[in-house]
Amino acid sequence: MNISCELIKDLAQPYFGGRVSEKTAKLIEGHLEECDECRYFYSGRRSVKTPHFKVEFSEPEEEQIALNLSRLSKRLQIRRTIGTVLAVITAVLGLSALLYDLISEHKK
Numbered sequence: 001m002n003i004s005c006e007l008i009k010d011l012a013q014p015y016f017g018g019r020v021s022e023k024t025a026k027l028i029e030g031h032l033e034e035c036d037e038c039r040y041f042y043s044g045r046r047s048v049k050t051p052h053f054k055v056e057f058s059e060p061e062e063e064q065i066a067l068n069l070s071r072l073s074k075r076l077q078i079r080r081t082i083g084t085v086l087a088v089i090t091a092v093l094g095l096s097a098l099l100y101d102l103i104s105e106h107k108k
């Protein structure tokens with residue numbers, strides 16, 4: 001059954017008031033999973049009233065982007081740290097190889 005967005009939005013108030021049947025709630029939730037517009041409409045209302053039925057909403061787009069950005073910068077930071085550590089290790093290895101050469105040269 002295809003439900004119109006208008007109907008879904010009309011049902012927001014009773015839905016958050018817990019005044020819809022479980023079947024209706026399931027229909028609404030099913031629609032929300034597929035419809036960005038209605039999901040946005042519902043997620044904006046979520047904070048006003050605690051829904052009677054527990055619904056998993058995905059994060060609003062902006063929060064998602066901010067989250068992704070912070071994850072990305074964290075990942076970049078880790079990569080940078082690894083790069084620095086590798087550079088230090090390479091430098092130490094090179095230096096010790098050089099020292100080893102110098103010392104063995106000295107012993108001859």
Ligand SMILES: [Zn+2]
Binds near residue numbers: 006035036039
């Ligand atoms: Zn819709």
